[in-house]
Amino acid sequence: MKNIMLMISASTVLSVSSCSNYLDTEPIKETTVESTGKVIATAAEGESRMTSIYASFGGEYWQLDYFFNGDAQTDNSYAGSDNTQNFQQDEYRILSTNTNVSRDWGYIYDNINKCNFILNYIDEAKDLPAARKEEMIGEASLVRALNLFHAVQLWGDVPIATKAVVNVNQDNFDEVYPQLYPTRKPKAEVYAAIIADCETAIQKAPASTYKFRANKGAANALLAKVYATKDNPDWGKVKQYCDAVLAGGYTLLANYDNLFDTAHEGNSESIWEANGEGWGSPIGAWGTSMFYGTDWKKFMTPSNDLIQTFANEGDVVREKSSIIRKEVSWTDNYWASANYPFAYKMRITDGKQNFYLLRLADIMLIKAEALAQTEDIEGAMALVNQVRARVELPKISAANKANALDLILKERKMELAFEGHRWFDLKRTGKAIEILSKQKDGNGVILPYAGNLNQNRLLWPVPQTKKDANPNLTQNPGY
Structure with missing residues (x-):
C-alpha cells in the first residue's frame, strides 16, 4: 500500500x-x-x-x-x-x-x-x-x-x-x-x-x-x-x-x-x-504550432531588423532556413498579410520536431x-x-x-x-x-517601446505569487 x-x-x-x-x-x-x-x-x-x-x-x-x-x-x-x-x-x-x-x-x-x-x-x-x-x-x-x-x-x-x-x-x-x-x-x-x-x-x-x-x-x-x-x-x-x-x-x-x-x-x-517522438510520447513536440502556421497569428514574428541583417550580409542560406513567408488573414504594424514571415526552425507539425x-x-x-x-x-x-x-x-x-x-x-x-x-x-x-x-x-523609425529597456529590466521580477507564498523572497530593483 x-x-x-x-x-x-x-x-x-x-x-x-x-x-x-x-x-x-x-x-x-x-x-x-x-x-x-x-x-x-x-x-x-x-x-x-x-x-x-x-x-x-x-x-x-x-x-x-x-x-x-x-x-x-x-x-x-x-x-x-x-x-x-x-x-x-x-x-x-x-x-x-x-x-x-x-x-x-x-x-x-x-x-x-x-x-x-x-x-x-x-x-x-x-x-x-x-x-x-x-x-x-x-x-x-x-x-x-x-x-x-x-x-x-x-x-x-x-x-x-x-x-x-x-x-x-x-x-x-x-x-x-x-x-x-x-x-x-x-x-x-x-x-x-x-x-x-x-x-x-x-x-x-x-x-x-x-x-x-x-x-x-x-x-x-x-x-x-x-x-x-x-x-x-x-x-x-x-x-x-x-x-x-x-x-x-x-x-x-x-x-x-x-x-x-x-x-x-x-x-x-x-x-x-x-x-x-510524436504525440503520446514523453516529448510530443507541440511547440512548433506556436511559431509556424496560418491558422492563427503566431508567437515570435521575425523582425525587420533580423531580415535586414540577413540581407546586409547576403546570408541567403540561413535566412531561408530560419524564416518562411506565407499569405495570412491578419495584418499588423510590421508586415503585410500577403507575405508574412514566420520563424521556421521549428517546422515539423506531427509532434516529432527535435x-x-x-x-x-x-x-x-x-x-x-x-x-x-x-x-x-x-x-x-x-x-x-x-x-x-x-x-x-x-x-x-x-x-x-x-x-x-x-x-x-x-x-x-x-x-x-x-x-x-x-x-x-x-x-x-x-x-x-x-x-x-x-x-x-x-520604415527605419525607432520602435516606441525600445526606450523602456533599462538596467533593471535586464532581470525579470520575482513573481508576486511566489513572494506572497514565501516571505523570504525579495524583489528585484525596479519592480
Missing part, C-alpha cells in the same frame, strides 16, 4: 488535512512513498523518475517560453500573437504579476525538483545496478544545472534547491525549512552550484554519443557557456571546456538546413537535443569570443569563418578586439536565430541596452 506524504507549511506540520500544495511555491511538491518507506524503491521507479525529467522538455517552458524568452525580447522578433503577457515581455514593461514569468519560475523549479528526487533517493533502489545509478546521477545533475542556469540568467539571485522534501515533521522541520521557504542566493553561489553539477555530469553522465540524453559532451559545453556568462567571466575556463567539446568528434553539418528538418536527428553537430539544447556552432562561436577577449583576434576570426563557410559566406577579418566581438555577436545572431540565445547573448556581452534601445520598424 502506498502512503501519500505531503509537503506542508509551518502551521500544519503536526496535522495533515489536505492534499493541496498549501504554499503554492517551489520546490515544494507532493510525492508518494512505498510501504517500504523508500521514495524510489525499485529500478522501475527510478527509471520512471528519469523519464519524468526528460518529459519536462515537452512542457511549456522548453516548448514555447525557451524560444520566446530568448528571441522575442530582442531585435530578432516581435511578440506576435495576441497575449498581453507576451507583449509585456517584448516591450520591456513586465509586471511582477505577469503570468508567463510566474509560470516559468514554477516550471524551472519543478524541473529541478524532479532532478532532486533522483539525486536524493536513487541509492534506495536496491535492484538498480550501481553503474546505472551513477549514470542517472550524472544525467539529473546536468538537467538541474541547465535549469538553474536559465533561472540565474532570468532573475539574477535565485534559490538553490537541492532537496526533494517528502515529509515534514517536528524532527526534520529545521532541516527542511530552507527548502520550504527558500531564500535567494547570490549569483556567485548559484554559479558555483551550476558548475559543481556540471562537473558531476562530466564524471558520471553517459558518453557524448548519447545525444538525446544529458551527456558528458553537453556538460563540457554548458560549462563553457557558464564560465562565459557569470560575472567576471573566466575566459581560460571557457577555452578549456570549448576545447574539450571540439575534441569530442563533433563536426558542422555540411547543409545548414539539415539541422532542422528532422531527417538528421542526432547528427554530427548535435551535442544535446530534445527528442520529439530542438537543440546545445550544438557545435554555438560552442565554436563561444570559443571565438574567448579568443577575442584574450587578444587572439586571428584565432577568433578563423572560427567565425568556419561557421560562415558552411553557409557560403566570404571570410571576414577584424581590426581589433572590439570589432571582433561585434562581428562574433552578429554571427551568433544569424547562426542561432530562433534557438533561444539572443537575449542572453546581449545581456552577457553588455550590449543589450545599446542595441535594443535602437530597434527600428520597417
Whole structure:
C-alpha cells in the first residue's frame, strides 16, 4: 500500500488535512512513498523518475517560453500573437504579476525538483545496478544545472534547491525549512552550484554519443557557456571546456538546413537535443504550432531588423532556413498579410520536431569570443569563418578586439536565430541596452517601446505569487 506524504507549511506540520500544495511555491511538491518507506524503491521507479525529467522538455517552458524568452525580447522578433503577457515581455514593461514569468519560475523549479528526487533517493533502489545509478546521477545533475542556469540568467539571485522534501515533521522541520521557504542566493553561489553539477555530469553522465540524453559532451559545453556568462567571466575556463567539446568528434553539418528538418536527428553537430517522438510520447513536440502556421497569428514574428541583417550580409542560406513567408488573414504594424514571415526552425507539425539544447556552432562561436577577449583576434576570426563557410559566406577579418566581438555577436545572431540565445547573448556581452534601445520598424523609425529597456529590466521580477507564498523572497530593483 502506498502512503501519500505531503509537503506542508509551518502551521500544519503536526496535522495533515489536505492534499493541496498549501504554499503554492517551489520546490515544494507532493510525492508518494512505498510501504517500504523508500521514495524510489525499485529500478522501475527510478527509471520512471528519469523519464519524468526528460518529459519536462515537452512542457511549456522548453516548448514555447525557451524560444520566446530568448528571441522575442530582442531585435530578432516581435511578440506576435495576441497575449498581453507576451507583449509585456517584448516591450520591456513586465509586471511582477505577469503570468508567463510566474509560470516559468514554477516550471524551472519543478524541473529541478524532479532532478532532486533522483539525486536524493536513487541509492534506495536496491535492484538498480550501481553503474546505472551513477549514470542517472550524472544525467539529473546536468538537467538541474541547465535549469538553474536559465533561472540565474532570468532573475539574477535565485534559490538553490537541492532537496526533494517528502515529509515534514517536528524532527526534520529545521532541516527542511530552507527548502520550504527558500531564500535567494547570490549569483556567485548559484554559479558555483551550476558548475559543481556540471562537473558531476562530466564524471558520471553517459558518453557524448548519447545525444538525446544529458551527456558528458553537453556538460563540457554548458560549462563553457557558464564560465562565459557569470560575472567576471573566466575566459581560460571557457577555452578549456570549448576545447574539450571540439575534441569530442563533433563536426558542422555540411547543409545548414539539415539541422532542422528532422531527417538528421542526432547528427554530427548535435551535442544535446530534445527528442520529439510524436504525440503520446514523453516529448510530443507541440511547440512548433506556436511559431509556424496560418491558422492563427503566431508567437515570435521575425523582425525587420533580423531580415535586414540577413540581407546586409547576403546570408541567403540561413535566412531561408530560419524564416518562411506565407499569405495570412491578419495584418499588423510590421508586415503585410500577403507575405508574412514566420520563424521556421521549428517546422515539423506531427509532434516529432527535435530542438537543440546545445550544438557545435554555438560552442565554436563561444570559443571565438574567448579568443577575442584574450587578444587572439586571428584565432577568433578563423572560427567565425568556419561557421560562415558552411553557409557560403566570404571570410571576414577584424581590426581589433572590439570589432571582433561585434562581428562574433552578429554571427551568433544569424547562426542561432530562433534557438533561444539572443537575449542572453546581449545581456552577457553588455550590449543589450545599446542595441535594443535602437530597434527600428520597417520604415527605419525607432520602435516606441525600445526606450523602456533599462538596467533593471535586464532581470525579470520575482513573481508576486511566489513572494506572497514565501516571505523570504525579495524583489528585484525596479519592480
